[in-house]
Every structure is written in structure tokens, then in C-alpha cells.
Amino acid sequence: MPESRRPVAFADIDTWDLEADVVIAGHGIAGVSAAIEAARAGAEVLILDRAGGWGGAAALSGGWIYLGGGTPLQRALGFEDSAENMETFMTAALGPGVDGGKIHAYAHGSLEHYDWLTGCGVVFKEEFWGEPGWEVPHDEGLGYSGGENASPFREIATPAPRGHIPQMTDKRTGVRGAGYMLMKPLVETAETLGVRAEYDTRAQRLVTAADGTVEGLVARRFGTDVRVRARRGVVLATGSFAYNAEMIEAYAPRLIGRPAAAIEEHDGAGILMAQAAGAALAHMDATEVAFFGDPQMMARGILVNGRGQRFIAEDTYGGRIGQAVLIQQDNAAYLVMDMDAHEEALGTETSTPYFRQPPTWAAETVAELESDMGLPAGTLTATVDAYNRHAADGADPVLHKKAQWLRPLSGPVAAWDMRGFTAGFTLGGLRTDVDSRVLHVDGAPIPGLFAAGRCTSGVCAGGYASGTSLGDGSFFGRRAGVSAASG
Amino acid sequence: MPESRRPVAFADIDTWDLEADVVIAGHGIAGVSAAIEAARAGAEVLILDRAGGWGGAAALSGGWIYLGGGTPLQRALGFEDSAENMETFMTAALGPGVDGGKIHAYAHGSLEHYDWLTGCGVVFKEEFWGEPGWEVPHDEGLGYSGGENASPFREIATPAPRGHIPQMTDKRTGVRGAGYMLMKPLVETAETLGVRAEYDTRAQRLVTAADGTVEGLVARRFGTDVRVRARRGVVLATGSFAYNAEMIEAYAPRLIGRPAAAIEEHDGAGILMAQAAGAALAHMDATEVAFFGDPQMMARGILVNGRGQRFIAEDTYGGRIGQAVLIQQDNAAYLVMDMDAHEEALGTETSTPYFRQPPTWAAETVAELESDMGLPAGTLTATVDAYNRHAADGADPVLHKKAQWLRPLSGPVAAWDMRGFTAGFTLGGLRTDVDSRVLHVDGAPIPGLFAAGRCTSGVCAGGYASGTSLGDGSFFGRRAGVSAASG
Numbered sequence: 012m013p014e015s016r017r018p019v020a021f022a023d024i025d026t027w028d029l030e031a032d033v034v035i036a037g038h039g040i041a042g043v044s045a046a047i048e049a050a051r052a053g054a055e056v057l058i059l060d061r062a063g064g065w066g067g068a069a070a071l072s073g074g075w076i077y078l079g080g081g082t083p084l085q086r087a088l089g090f091e092d093s094a095e096n097m098e099t100f101m102t103a104a105l106g107p108g109v110d111g112g113k114i115h116a117y118a119h120g121s122l123e124h125y126d127w128l129t130g131c132g133v134v135f136k137e138e139f140w141g142e143p144g145w146e147v148p149h150d151e152g153l154g155y156s157g158g159e160n161a162s163p164f165r166e167i168a169t170p171a172p173r174g175h176i177p178q179m180t181d182k183r184t185g186v187r188g189a190g191y192m193l194m195k196p197l198v199e200t201a202e203t204l205g206v207r208a209e210y211d212t213r214a215q216r217l218v219t220a221a222d223g224t225v226e227g228l229v230a231r232r233f234g235t236d237v238r239v240r241a242r243r244g245v246v247l248a249t250g251s252f253a254y255n256a257e258m259i260e261a262y263a264p265r266l267i268g269r270p271a272a273a274i275e276e277h278d279g280a281g282i283l284m285a286q287a288a289g290a291a292l293a294h295m296d297a298t299e300v301a302f303f304g305d306p307q308m309m310a311r312g313i314l315v316n317g318r319g320q321r322f323i324a325e326d327t328y329g330g331r332i333g334q335a336v337l338i339q340q341d342n343a344a345y346l347v348m349d350m351d352a353h354e355e356a357l358g359t360e361t362s363t364p365y366f367r368q369p370p371t372w373a374a375e376t377v378a379e380l381e382s383d384m385g386l387p388a389g390t391l392t393a394t395v396d397a398y399n400r401h402a403a404d405g406a407d408p409v410l411h412k413k414a415q416w417l418r419p420l421s422g423p424v425a426a427w428d429m430r431g432f433t434a435g436f437t438l439g440g441l442r443t444d445v446d447s448r449v450l451h452v453d454g455a456p457i458p459g460l461f462a463a464g465r466c467t468s469g470v471c472a473g474g475y476a477s478g479t480s481l482g483d484g485s486f487f488g489r490r491a492g493v494s495a496a497s498g
Numbered sequence: 499m500p501e502s503r504r505p506v507a508f509a510d511i512d513t514w515d516l517e518a519d520v521v522i523a524g525h526g527i528a529g530v531s532a533a534i535e536a537a538r539a540g541a542e543v544l545i546l547d548r549a550g551g552w553g554g555a556a557a558l559s560g561g562w563i564y565l566g567g568g569t570p571l572q573r574a575l576g577f578e579d580s581a582e583n584m585e586t587f588m589t590a591a592l593g594p595g596v597d598g599g600k601i602h603a604y605a606h607g608s609l610e611h612y613d614w615l616t617g618c619g620v621v622f623k624e625e626f627w628g629e630p631g632w633e634v635p636h637d638e639g640l641g642y643s644g645g646e647n648a649s650p651f652r653e654i655a656t657p658a659p660r661g662h663i664p665q666m667t668d669k670r671t672g673v674r675g676a677g678y679m680l681m682k683p684l685v686e687t688a689e690t691l692g693v694r695a696e697y698d699t700r701a702q703r704l705v706t707a708a709d710g711t712v713e714g715l716v717a718r719r720f721g722t723d724v725r726v727r728a729r730r731g732v733v734l735a736t737g738s739f740a741y742n743a744e745m746i747e748a749y750a751p752r753l754i755g756r757p758a759a760a761i762e763e764h765d766g767a768g769i770l771m772a773q774a775a776g777a778a779l780a781h782m783d784a785t786e787v788a789f790f791g792d793p794q795m796m797a798r799g800i801l802v803n804g805r806g807q808r809f810i811a812e813d814t815y816g817g818r819i820g821q822a823v824l825i826q827q828d829n830a831a832y833l834v835m836d837m838d839a840h841e842e843a844l845g846t847e848t849s850t851p852y853f854r855q856p857p858t859w860a861a862e863t864v865a866e867l868e869s870d871m872g873l874p875a876g877t878l879t880a881t882v883d884a885y886n887r888h889a890a891d892g893a894d895p896v897l898h899k900k901a902q903w904l905r906p907l908s909g910p911v912a913a914w915d916m917r918g919f920t921a922g923f924t925l926g927g928l929r930t931d932v933d934s935r936v937l938h939v940d941g942a943p944i945p946g947l948f949a950a951g952r953c954t955s956g957v958c959a960g961g962y963a964s965g966t967s968l969g970d971g972s973f974f975g976r977r978a979g980v981s982a983a984s985g
Contacts, residue, residue, distance in 0.1 A: 016940050017940060107751040196850075252568070255942075261778070261780040261781065262780065264594040265594055267595070269939070286773070286778070287939050288776075288777075289503075291748070291773070292749075294783075318809075387884070387895035388887070389880075389884035389888075390884055393883065396880065397875075397877055397880055401876075409805050409874050409877060410805070451504070452773045453504060453770075
């Protein structure tokens with residue numbers, strides 16, 4: 012029997028176990044960002060986390076944070092960008108159904124947000140990584156992370172890399188990854204500001220007054236209820252619902268059995284306790300989708316679906332490939348390369364060497380390969396014929412892969428079976444306004460309740476770019492802190 | 499400013515304007531079915547509808563109702579079916595993420611439900627329509643409505659037609675369509691049982707006791723609040739949210755600007771007022787998608803996407819084609835036929851003659867057509883080559899269209915531009931159990947609150963078959979009535 016999420020009546024609570032002006036559930040990227048801003052606004056701040064320490068999914072992540080509009084790092088590395096250009100890309104890439112107000116605020120606030128992060132001690136190394144990859148192979152500070160320089164987006168907005176990666180202290184051991192190096196200075200900033208934290212403390216239910224105002228929450232610590240008074244506001248920053256099996260089945264069933272880049276603490280608790288107070292939701296089906304392919308290989312090959320047809324520019328962001336495979340191609344994909352391209356790919360640097368497995372099939376001709384793969388005669392061969400015909404002219408009129416990756420397949424060929432090579436986390440959640448106030452289904456904010464991060468629907472309504480989760484978690488986390496502190 | 503959906507406190511209401519044991523919001527298929535069963539269980543029943551009379555979207559619909567498992571009509575027309583076979587098909591076709599309990603109950607209760615409908619006076623004419631079509635051209639009583647006899651489902655379950663169509667009295671005038679002929683005997687049955695109805699009365703907010711039990715609702719009639727006491731239970735049967743622009747943008751953005759087969763009264767009100775009481779949701783992104791193509795033409799041609807690739811068996815249910823086009827093919831599709839096939843199609847009967855428009859392009863060869871359509875060289879030609887090669891052998895190993903429709907394209911060819919030819923309605927909504935009790939986000943039923951029809955998530959989690967809306971609306975509407983009457 013699941014624990015109740017129903018609000019507890021304020022009038023029924025006589026004594027409080029903990030008190031603060033602003034109480035934050037979740038000590039990941041959104042929570043710590045809210046804490047810093049609330050403390051700077053003069054509020055006494057308490058963060059609760061159900062885990063034994065701070066970090067959330069953020070500290071374990073790749074650390075990419077989506078920033079642009081001409082950040083000092085972008086400019087130092089020779090890239091032009093503007094808030095308008097960033098807004099155009101995000102609107103095109105993160106929909107359909109984006110929250111235009113949030114994207115506008117995010118793009119136009121990005122320079123200030125960069126300064127805020129570096130002001131808190133986050134360091135971005137002045138080096139650019141321009142090769143295809145899920146992450147940077149060393150400690151480079153900037154890279155493409157959303158297909159900005161691939162079709163169709165390079166025709167819609169001026170390409171600019173916006174994936175900002177905090178510098179790692181020891182990439183080889185993996186102990187101090189970029190996500191940790193993003194979180195650590197923020198947590199230290201919060202501590203310096205007097206923010207308190209309580210761990211092993213799991214927020215369970217909101218406490219609401221008769222008029223619906225949120226006055227605190229009830230948490231659970233080692234089997235005991237902990238009543239926590241929030242004099243000014245509660246901020247929910249509890250993460251996604253990737254590990255709530257029932258919610259996944261009800262809202263995002265394509266992810267059943269394939270959660271990734273989330274932590275088991277992501278059980279949807281924050282969403283549920285706000286829903287029980289009448290909160291509205293948005294885009295509950297949206298998911299980030301990782302794809303277990305090496306970008307250096309994919310860009311040099313062709314990806315085909317279960318009918319042997321190409322379906323996406325192979326040089327785009329891997330997360331877009333993942334979404335296309337899972338949602339549009341029934342989770343079926345094959346990578347096809349000739350031996351020269353394969354050899355060239357193997358000679359490149361990559362952050363995902365474990366995706367460089369031996370091929371599933373190898374053959375002397377495409378027709379043999381097609382037959383070995385069990386594809387109907389004339390399908391893969393037709394795809395390769397059309398690809399080769401145009402690649403010889405340095406063109407890809409079908410999917411507009413960049414000319415640098417185009418070369419006709421020739422000689423012996425190989426294919427990789429990548430069916431089911433997807434996993435991901437959820438992007439939908441509570442509906443919030445641009446000031447991170449949780450909206451009631453009526454449309455008005457629920458007094459005293461704020462939220463940010465993956466328990467909310469943020470800048471991603473459907474599409475995704477790496478760095479937008481840490482990006483909107485921190486950006487709108489800050490706004491949650493400001494709003495909560497002003498009570 | 500939208501009207502509030504927050505529950506009104508039971509304690510704050512001194513006098514009631516209307517009273518009944520069971521109060522039903524919405525006089526469409528779900529509402530009238532609930533009313534009949536509640537009245538038969540001995541309850542005093544009152545139905546409210548915001549329109550000026552009964553009918554809802556059901557009375558204006560094509561009237562298909564999804565029934566099977568070996569109904570008397572199926573058997574009389576020579577079709578074998580079983581509850582297990584029906585359950586297998588529905589599980590495969592209506593997901594991913596189907597509510598297995600609901601589908602099991604629906605399939606295994608279908609024979610009894612058929613008897614219930616005919617017992618109420620619904621008439622199904624003993625005649626089968628076997629040609630491709632959105633509706634039957636005359637007053638036939640049975641037809642395929644979900645791709646049961648097309649790939650991939652014909653390989654998963656034994657094909658059986660389950661679209662049952664109430665007999666029309668005057669098809670030519672259209673005044674007495676099948677939807678009307680389904681609703682009319684049900685409304686008359688309800689009236690005979692003493693069910694009362696109030697029109698121009700728009701349910702706005704639930705009335706809840708301090709413990710969360712639903713005790714009634716507040717409606718709006720000509721600008722005045724009407725307080726309605728429900729002694730045993732409230733049934734929400736208010737229809738979809740296809741016409742709530744804000745909800746469409748937040749949950750099902752691909753349908754922005756393209757609602758269809760719904761009525762403007764479908765504003766999501768029932769969903770919102772239950773959400774405000776803590777109700778859980780499911781599959782809010784799921785949508786039925788109609789496609790403005792003539793099935794007689796599509797089965798005889800090939801459908802290609804924006805890259806000139808085939809993507810679906812052209813002889814399947816048009817609603818599956820619509821979903822594939824909108825969700826998987828970026829809303830782009832072209833129909834390609836040779837002149838012989840076109841001429842043959844024009845000689846067939848259809849219920850959608852208005853979809854038989856002249857072609858957008860016509861050419862002497864496929865290569866010319868490809869060029870005229872602006873498709874990259876070697877794309878459509880490769881598709882037609884592969885299709886022709888296998889069609890000559892009576893096979894379609896790529897998409898498994900049935901042999902009867904396979905013939906190589908030859909001679910002059912034509913193409914129809916069908917980009918954006920989609921529209922639909924929403925399938926997501928309140929989460930209910932198999933007894934039509936509305937579930938709180940906690941997982942437990944909300945006492946006194948029941949729901950059915952398109953304001954709930956029913957048997958369709960993702961896929962769709964014609965007849966499942968009137969089907970689960972009536973089937974689970976009945977259960978809502980039984981549950982509400984038992985208080």
C-alpha cells in the first residue's frame with residue numbers, strides 16, 4: 012500500500028519538529044539553487060533529502076549545463092550566439108508544445124545565469140570539443156549538446172555550442188565528474204550562507220491551511236513522521252518519476268523497463284504530493300532518450316530502421332536519435348558502415364568506448380548484408396544506393412547530414428543490431444509559471460508552493476538537449492528560491 | 499480568468515437547488531449508460547448537461563461501438579471470435595501501457611454488453627461491410643474498425659470485425675445517423691426508468707466533505723450557481739479535453755489546431771474538477787487521429803512519408819494511418835497510385851466520397867513524379883522498385899499489406915499531397931478502476947466520485963480502434979452507474 016500523499020491540515024499540527032522560512036525538498040541541482048537564492052534574500056533555509064547526503068541525480072550526471080546567448084566561454088572560444096538565436100533553437104528543438112514564456116526567460120537570462128554559476132565557484136575550462144560525442148573525452152568546457160549544428164536545426168538557427176561542462180579534477184578515476192564539480196561549489200555556497208540540510212528525510216505530504224496555502228510538509232525519517240514548518244514557502248525539487256513504475260506505465264509507457272540517467276530516489280513524490288493539493292501537470296509523456304551508440308561511429312555510418320530506411324541525420328545529437336528510435340521507429344535501429352569508415356571511427360577519441368562493440372553482421376556486399384540481417388530484398392540496398400549516389404556529390408538531400416561525414420559506402424560492409432538500445436528519464440511534471448510557482452488546475456498559483464527541476468515540466472516539452480535538465484533545474488530553482496523567500 | 503474548479507466545502511452549503519441519489523454530469527454515451535444502471539439499482543438519478551439537450555458527441559458520431567468475443571451479430575455473419583482473442587488484439591493494438599484489468603473486463607464482458615444494448619432497443623442490422631472504409635456506406639451492422647485484418651494484428655490475433663453499427667433510419671438525409679440511433683433508445687430507456695435530466699446546466703465544481711467524500715456538485719445555469727446534492731455519488735461523463743486549448747498545449751500538443759470528432763463542449767471540465775480533488779490522470783498524450791484519405795484509394799496505392807518511404811500497411815485502419823502520420827512521420831504523407839488503380843478505386847463504394855480529390859501531381863514515370871513532388875532523386879523510385887518487385891510475387895515483405903491489394907505500379911502515376919491531413923480527439927483523462935471509481939493520486943478511490951467515457955483514460959492507452967470510445971463509454975459508464983448507486 013503506497014503512503015498517503017494527501018495534504019495534512021495545518022490546524023491539526025500542534026508542534027513542529029523542524030522550522031525554517033523556506034523548506035526545500037531535494038538537495039540536487041534545483042534544490043541547492045533555490046537554497047542559495049532564498050538565503051541571499053534573507054530567508055532561513057532548510058533542505059531535506061531522502062538520501063544520506065546532497066547531490067541528487069545532478070552530482071552523478073555528466074554535468075552538462077545548457078547556457079548561451081554569448082557567454083564569456085562561448086565568446087572566448089570564438090562562437091557567436093544571442094539570446095534570440097538561442098530562443099529560436101530551443102523553441103524548435105524542445106517542442107512541440109514548449110512553454111514559450113519559460114524558454115524566453117531562460118534564453119534571455121542565460122548570460123546572467125552563467126555569471127551566477129561562476130560566481131558560486133563553478134569553473135568552465137576554456138577549451139572546445141567539436142567531435143561527435145555524448146560527453147567530452149577530457150575536461151573540455153564547451154561542446155554541442157542538442158544537434159544545434161546538425162539538420163534540421165542548423166538551417167533554423169545559427170549553430171552555437173551551448174553545452175557548458177564544469178571542469179573535472181580527475182576524469183580518469185571518475186570520482187570527481189563534471190556533475191559533482193557543478194554541485195560541490197553550489198553546496199559550499201549554500202553552506203556559507205547558513206543553509207541547513209537534513210538527510211535521510213523523505214518529504215511525504217504537504218501541510219495546507221483551510222484556504223489551500225502550503226504551510227509546511229510532513230517528512231519521514233527512519234520510520235518516524237517529521238513535521239516541518241515552512242514560514243514562507245515550500246520548494247519541491249525532488250526529481251523525476253523515472254523510478255515510479257506505476258506513473259511510468261500511466262504516463263510514459265515507452266520507458267517501461269528502461270530508466271536511465273536518473274536515480275532510484277526519483278519516485279515522483281513531489282509531483283504526487285502537489286497533485287494531491289490540486290496542482291496541474293504538463294507533458295507527462297515527454298522523455299529524454301539515450302541511445303547506446305557511439306556518436307563517432309554513427310556520424311560515419313548510416314542508421315536504418317526495421318525496414319532498412321534511413322530516418323535521421325546520423326551526425327545529430329544522440330538524444331535526438333534515441334527519441335526518434337524509441338518513439339518513431341518502434342525501438343528498432345541498425346548501424347551500417349563500410350570497413351574504411353569503421354576503421355576511421357575506431358581511430359578517433361570518444362567518451363563512450365564501451366559502445367564500440369564488434370559488428371553483429373559483416374558481408375562482402377550490401378545485398379549479402381541485407382540478406383544476413385533478415386531485411387527484405389531491395390530495401391537496404393536501395394537505401395545505400397540512394398545514399399551513395401548523393402554522397403558522391405557531397406550531398407544528403409534526404410536527411411542533410413553534413414558534407415564532412417558523407418562518403419559512399421564501398422567494399423565490405425558491417426551492421427550493428429541496435430534494437431532496444433534506448434533508455435531515459437522523464438521530462439514531464441508539475442506545471443509552474445516563470446517564477447516557479449506551482450499552478451493549480453484553476454490556473455492560479457498555489458500559495459506557498461514552488462517547484463523546479465525534473466519534478467516540473469521545464470523548457471523541454473517533447474525534445475531534449477543535454478544540459479537542459481541541469482540548466483532549467485538551476486535557472487528555475489533560483490527563481491523558486493526567490494519566490495519562496497518573498498513568501 | 500477561468501472559472502474555479504476547486505471543491506466547495508459541503509459544510510458551507512445550507513440549501514440545495516436539486517437533489518438525487520446519483521448525479522451525472524454529461525448526457526452522452528457514458529452518462530446515459532450510467533443513468534440506466536443506477537436507476538435499475540434503485541437510485542433516483544439526475545443527469546445534467548451543459549448543452550440544450552441529450553446526445554453529447556455520441557449522437558453526432560458514426561455510432562460504431564466495439565463489441566466482440568462472438569456476439570450474435572458476429573456469429574450470424576459467420577465470424578468466429580472469443581473474449582481471449584479480443585483481449586489479445588486490444589492489448590496489442592491499444593497500447594503501449596494499456597490498463598490490462600480494463601481490457602480484460604471489457605473483452606470478457608462484451609457479450610453481456612451486446613445483450614444489454616439490444617435489450618435497451620439498439621438494433622444492429624445483420625449485414626457485413628468488408629471493404630476498406632471509415633464508415634459503412636449504407637446501414638450495414640458490422641465492419642472492421644481497428645486494423646484487425648491487417649498487418650501486424652492479423653498475425654497476432656485471429657481477425658474478427660468488431661465494429662457494430664446501430665441501424666440508421668435515413669442514411670441519405672444524415673439526420674438519423676448511427677450515433678443518434680445508439681443514443682435514442684438508451685435515452686428512452688433511461689426516461690422510462692424515471693431518470694430526470696436538466697439541460698443548459700454546466701457542472702463546475704465538486705462539493706466535498708472534510709474527509710474528501712464527494713457529496714454533490716455546483717453547476718452553472720444561465721449565470722447562476724446551482725447546488726446539486728448527490729446522496730450516493732457523482733458520475734463525471736463530460737467528455738474529452740479536445741477543445742481546451744490550454745490542456746491540448748500542455749498534454750497533447752500535436753493536436754494543436756486540429757480537433758475533430760469531438761464537440762466544443764469537450765473542454766476538460768470533468769477532468770479538472772476531479773484533479774482539484776486530487777484525482778490521478780493517465781495517458782494524457784494519447785489521441786485518436788483521423789486521416790483525410792479514402793481507404794478504398796489508400797489500400798490500392800502506396801503511402802510514403804516526406805522521404806518517399808513507405809511506413810505502414812496501406813490496408814489498415816485509417817486511424818492507425820493517422821496516428822503514424824502525425825506522431826511518427828511529422829504529419830507528412832503522400833499517396834501514390836497508378837492510373838489503373840486509381841480508376842478501380844473510383845469505381846468502388848465509399849462513405850467518404852469527399853476524400854476523392856483530384857491528384858496533386860501526375861506524371862508519365864515514377865522518376866518524373868518524384869521530381870515533380872520535390873523528393874530527392876532515387877527515393878520514391880527506390881520505394882516503388884522494391885514494392886513492385888515483391889508485388890509481382892504477391893508479397894509485401896516490408897509492411898505485409900494483404901495480397902489482394904498488391905499489384906505493381908505501372909504506366910502513368912499520380913500522387914496526392916496529404917501533408918497535415920490529420921485531426922483528432924484526446925484519449926487521456928482521469929484514472930479509474932474497473933468499477934469506474936475515480937482514483938486519488940494515493941491510489942485509493944475518491945469516495946463518492948465515479949467517471950466514464952472520454953474524461954477518463956479507458957481501454958485506449960495509445961492506439962485506437964473505431965468504436966472503443968462509445969464502447970468503453972457505455973461499458974464503464976454502466977459500471978459507474980452501478981458503483982454510484984451502491985454509494
